[in-house]
Amino acid sequence: MERVTLQTIADRVGVSRTTVSNAFSRPDQLKQELRQRIMEVAEELDYPGPNPAARTLRRGRAGVIGVVFTETLSYAFADSYAVGFLRGLSRVAEQSGTGLHLIGWPSPGVAEEVIGDAVVDGFCLFSPEAHPLVETVMRRRLPVVTVDHPYVPGVPFVGIEDRTAASEAATCLLELGHRRIAIIAAQPMAAQSPGRGPEPAWLDIDLVAGHRFGAGRARVAGYHDACLKAGLNWSDIPIYPTTNDREIARRAAARILDLDPRPTAVIAATDEIAFGVMDVAAQRGIDIPGELSVVGFDDVPASEPAGLTTVRQPITEKGTTAGRLLLEPAQDDPAPCVLMDHRLIVRRTTAPPA
Amino acid sequence: MERVTLQTIADRVGVSRTTVSNAFSRPDQLKQELRQRIMEVAEELDYPGPNPAARTLRRGRAGVIGVVFTETLSYAFADSYAVGFLRGLSRVAEQSGTGLHLIGWPSPGVAEEVIGDAVVDGFCLFSPEAHPLVETVMRRRLPVVTVDHPYVPGVPFVGIEDRTAASEAATCLLELGHRRIAIIAAQPMAAQSPGRGPEPAWLDIDLVAGHRFGAGRARVAGYHDACLKAGLNWSDIPIYPTTNDREIARRAAARILDLDPRPTAVIAATDEIAFGVMDVAAQRGIDIPGELSVVGFDDVPASEPAGLTTVRQPITEKGTTAGRLLLEPAQDDPAPCVLMDHRLIVRRTTAPPA
DNA sequence: AGTCGCTTCTGAATCAATTCAGAAATAGGG
DNA sequence: CCCTATTTCTGAATTGATTCAGAAGCGACT
Numbered sequence: 001m002e003r004v005t006l007q008t009i010a011d012r013v014g015v016s017r018t019t020v021s022n023a024f025s026r027p028d029q030l031k032q033e034l035r036q037r038i039m040e041v042a043e044e045l046d047y048p049g050p051n052p053a054a055r056t057l058r059r060g061r062a063g064v065i066g067v068v069f070t071e072t073l074s075y076a077f078a079d080s081y082a083v084g085f086l087r088g089l090s091r092v093a094e095q096s097g098t099g100l101h102l103i104g105w106p107s108p109g110v111a112e113e114v115i116g117d118a119v120v121d122g123f124c125l126f127s128p129e130a131h132p133l134v135e136t137v138m139r140r141r142l143p144v145v146t147v148d149h150p151y152v153p154g155v156p157f158v159g160i161e162d163r164t165a166a167s168e169a170a171t172c173l174l175e176l177g178h179r180r181i182a183i184i185a186a187q188p189m190a191a192q193s194p195g196r197g198p199e200p201a202w203l204d205i206d207l208v209a210g211h212r213f214g215a216g217r218a219r220v221a222g223y224h225d226a227c228l229k230a231g232l233n234w235s236d237i238p239i240y241p242t243t244n245d246r247e248i249a250r251r252a253a254a255r256i257l258d259l260d261p262r263p264t265a266v267i268a269a270t271d272e273i274a275f276g277v278m279d280v281a282a283q284r285g286i287d288i289p290g291e292l293s294v295v296g297f298d299d300v301p302a303s304e305p306a307g308l309t310t311v312r313q314p315i316t317e318k319g320t321t322a323g324r325l326l327l328e329p330a331q332d333d334p335a336p337c338v339l340m341d342h343r344l345i346v347r348r349t350t351a352p353p354a
Numbered sequence: 355m356e357r358v359t360l361q362t363i364a365d366r367v368g369v370s371r372t373t374v375s376n377a378f379s380r381p382d383q384l385k386q387e388l389r390q391r392i393m394e395v396a397e398e399l400d401y402p403g404p405n406p407a408a409r410t411l412r413r414g415r416a417g418v419i420g421v422v423f424t425e426t427l428s429y430a431f432a433d434s435y436a437v438g439f440l441r442g443l444s445r446v447a448e449q450s451g452t453g454l455h456l457i458g459w460p461s462p463g464v465a466e467e468v469i470g471d472a473v474v475d476g477f478c479l480f481s482p483e484a485h486p487l488v489e490t491v492m493r494r495r496l497p498v499v500t501v502d503h504p505y506v507p508g509v510p511f512v513g514i515e516d517r518t519a520a521s522e523a524a525t526c527l528l529e530l531g532h533r534r535i536a537i538i539a540a541q542p543m544a545a546q547s548p549g550r551g552p553e554p555a556w557l558d559i560d561l562v563a564g565h566r567f568g569a570g571r572a573r574v575a576g577y578h579d580a581c582l583k584a585g586l587n588w589s590d591i592p593i594y595p596t597t598n599d600r601e602i603a604r605r606a607a608a609r610i611l612d613l614d615p616r617p618t619a620v621i622a623a624t625d626e627i628a629f630g631v632m633d634v635a636a637q638r639g640i641d642i643p644g645e646l647s648v649v650g651f652d653d654v655p656a657s658e659p660a661g662l663t664t665v666r667q668p669i670t671e672k673g674t675t676a677g678r679l680l681l682e683p684a685q686d687d688p689a690p691c692v693l694m695d696h697r698l699i700v701r702r703t704t705a706p707p708a
Numbered sequence: 709a710g711t712c713g714c715t716t717c718t719g720a721a722t723c724a725a726t727t728c729a730g731a732a733a734t735a736g737g738g
Numbered sequence: 739c740c741c742t743a744t745t746t747c748t749g750a751a752t753t754g755a756t757t758c759a760g761a762a763g764c765g766a767c768t
Contacts, residue, residue, distance in 0.1 A: 003754095005753095005754055005755080006754070006755065007754080007755095015717075015718085016717070016718045016719075017718090017719095017754095017755080017756095018717075018718060018719080018756080018757085019716085019717060019718075021755065021756060021757090022716095022717085022756095025755095025756080029715090029716075029717085030715095030716065030717075031715085031716065031717095034716085034717090046495065048493060048494050048495040048496075049470050049493065049494065050470075050754080050755060050756090051411070051753085051754050051755060052470070052471045052472060052473045052474075052755095053407055053410040053411040053416070053473050053753085053754080053755090054411050054723090054753070054754035054755035054756085055471065055754080055755055055756075056407040056471070056473060056723095056755095057405070057407040057408050057411055057722095057723050057724065057725085057753090057754080057755075057756090058722075058723050058754085058755055058756040058757080059723090059755090059756065059757095060723075062407070062471075062473065063468065063471055064455065064472075064473075072444075072445075072448065073441075073444035073445075073447070073448050073454070074441045074442070074444050074445040074448070076444075077437050077438075077440050077441035077444060078441055083431050083437055084431075086431050087427075087428045087431035087432055088428070090426075090427035090428050090430075090431060090456070090458065091426075091427075091428040093427070094426065094427050094428070094458045094460040094464070094465075095460055097460075097464045097467060097468055098468075099455055099456065099457055099468050099472060100427070100455070100456045101418065101453055101454070101455050101456075102444070102453065102454045102455075102456060103453055104444065104448045106448040106449055106451075110448070110451045111448075113451060114417065114451055114452075114453050116403050116404075116406070117406045117409065117410070117416075117417055118406060118418075118453060119406045119407050119410060119416065119418075119473045120406075139402060139403065140402050140403065141400065141402040142402075302656065357723095357724095359723095359724055359725080360724070360725065361724085361725095369747075369748085370747070370748045370749075371724095371725085371726095371748090371749095372726080372727085372747075372748060372749080373746085373747060373748075375725065375726065375727090376726095376746095376747085379725095379726080383745095383746075383747085384745095384746065384747075385745085385746070385747095388746085388747090404724080404725060404726090405723085405724050405725060406725095407723085407724075407725085408723070408724035408725035408726085408753085409724080409725055409726075410725095410753095411723090411724080411725075411726090411753050411754065411755085412724085412725055412726040412727080412752075412753050413725090413726065413727095413753090414753080
């Protein structure tokens with residue numbers, strides 16, 4: 001049996017292809033009666049509706065935006081920060097009838113192909129750090145908005161002042177009187193040598209600056225700022241990188257809590273990591289905040305019930321903002337660069353050192 | 355400036371369009387030297403790569419599968435069950451270089467259009483209950499796998515034995531000796547009269563059966579089975595429907611805890627709802643499990659730390675299974691119908707009544 | 709009868725690639 | 739030098755719709 005197209009129906013009904021097209025896409029352009037007849041024949045032939053690829057090709061718009069993650073998608077779905085962002089983004093997208101095409105980075109090469117083949121009208125690039133996919137996305141020459149990283153002049157951007165915010169988190173602990181502090185940094189998986197540890201250069205503080213190196217490093221820079229200001233010696237402060245994964249973070253936490261003397265406070269670059277610290281502390285019977293203070297970053301939904309002191313950033317609002325930037329006309333001459341507010345939320349995981 | 359296409363490049367280099375196409379899609383079909391030259395010209399003209407819509411049209415495959423939710427997408431992203439499912443699905447999808455096109459149901463009509471326009475090779479229909487979108491998806495005549503609901507003969511299906519599992523959850527409480535039990539059912543938003551309460555018919559137990567009416571009702575049926583078997587009078591058991599939302603569930607929980615005499619146990623149709631119950635209990639100083647037992651359903655990630663007794667269903671495995679069913683050849687004569695295992699997990703929210 | 713204005717329908721061009729059979733060019737062997 | 743393979747490249751057909759200018763049909767008005 002032949003494939004059924006508009007033409008098949010047109011021949012059967014005895015009208016032109018155009019008319020059948022109109023029956024589906026512009027019902028007001030033909031008599032109800034004829035439309036009715038066309039629809040009946042379409043039904044009879046089991047026509048699945050106008051081919052979306054052909055339609056998109058001709059129309060020049062897909063009604064879909066691509067959302068590119070620089071990590072695995074399954075990793076993104078395990079990260080409440082990413083999920084919260086998607087919640088916001090999807091809200092504005094679906095209101096305007098726009099679909100979301102999610103693209104992850106399972107292994108070098110695969111995503112590049114998927115990005116090149118994505119039938120979309122624009123991209124939202126969700127990238128905490130520098131990443132090769134950025135270039136791949138840009139090459140499509142479609143509208144793009146970047147989230148968190150990188151800030152590219154001429155490309156709309158949504159982010160927060162990670163460095164400043166991070167220094168506030170650290171300052172909170174320092175002002176409570178903590179002096180033996182350890183840091184757990186959030187490092188993208190891509191920055192790590194496959195399977196093994198972090199790349200040492202990643203933590204080189206001299207290389208860390210503003211938005212140039214992404215949120216993970218900007219936060220480290222912020223911690224650095226605060227420690228310096230408090231008169232601490234940066235090289236005395238143990239700093240462990242880990243991925244943003246509760247399970248993995250526990251390993252870093254274990255090493256920190258093994259230190260002698262044990263730090264009185266831990267700064268975690270994300271809430272997820274902070275939870276890992278709290279897990280290990282609970283397991284070892286270390287009282288929080290009595291014996292150990294912990295501060296996180298992000299304020300994911302689980303942080304409130306957990307009583308975690310952290311820096312709140314407007315996660316879903318980042319999503320809605322990114323969506324609007326992408327979907328609304330917005331012919332601002334200078335591409336919009338939205339720096340959203342953050343705020344330190346003090347809860348129950350921080351107290352003065354014993 | 356004209357749009358740059360393969361032809362533009364072909365003219366400029368002085369070769370045929372076919373050759374330029376090969377340069378991008380089949381590098382082995384032409385001399386390295388020529389390919390090099392073509393790529394240089396492409397770069398020079400700022401060619402964004404072969405148009406995905408045209409490519410898809412000609413090739414007949416998109417490399418994308420559509421994931422259809424019968425609720426809002428932003429609602430789905432707030433639901434750890436849905437997110438867990440996506441985590442599993444995305445794992446197998448991205449391994450095979452397949453993108454995910456997410457489609458929600460913001461309001462009647464919008465999703466229908468998006469589904470009709472989706473450039474995809476198949477659909478995964480994630481639907482806890484009967485829903486008009488099912489028909490819309492089926493009409494595309496593409497491969498489909500349904501998750502949880504509905505079971506359509508000839509269409510691959512992934513689910514669990516909701517009714518049996520639910521009766522096990524209820525039995526757990528009954529065997530502990532509870533007799534004053536209340537139920538909070540999970541009702542899809544679509545089943546509710548807009549803005550107001552539930553549709554009464556939804557809870558009519560005589561209408562509830564197996565997979566015909568979706569997971570939410572199947573679970574109620576399971577609770578019913580267990581209560582009957584324990585000799586309770588079904589009409590004595592208060593049952594409140596709510597959406598699967600912690601915040602909304604709190605309202606139902608409040609009403610239940612207002613009852614006099616207060617139930618000694620609450621059966622929640624989902625973990626999210628159970629959390630709502632626990633929130634209200636905590637707020638009122640009602641001790642769990644001392645004064646109140648709670649059992650949930652799903653075993654979402656937050657349930658373990660919360661100590662919630664619940665029925666575990668393999669959430670991410672449902673996703674991977676659905677993905678495989680959709681992506682792998684699988685020319686089984688009878689369409690595969692995978693009923694996954696479930697298991698009651700007893701934790702710290704259940705105890706004998708005081 | 710002529711003309712104006714509508715509604716309804718059609719034809720041909722267009723969107724941007726891929727595909728496949730076959731032509732041209734090059735290389736290898738006798 | 740000729741014949742056969744092999745590599746490299748081309749032309750034309752194909753994919754399935756949308757679009758827009760314009761033709762046909764028809765009633766109303768002058």
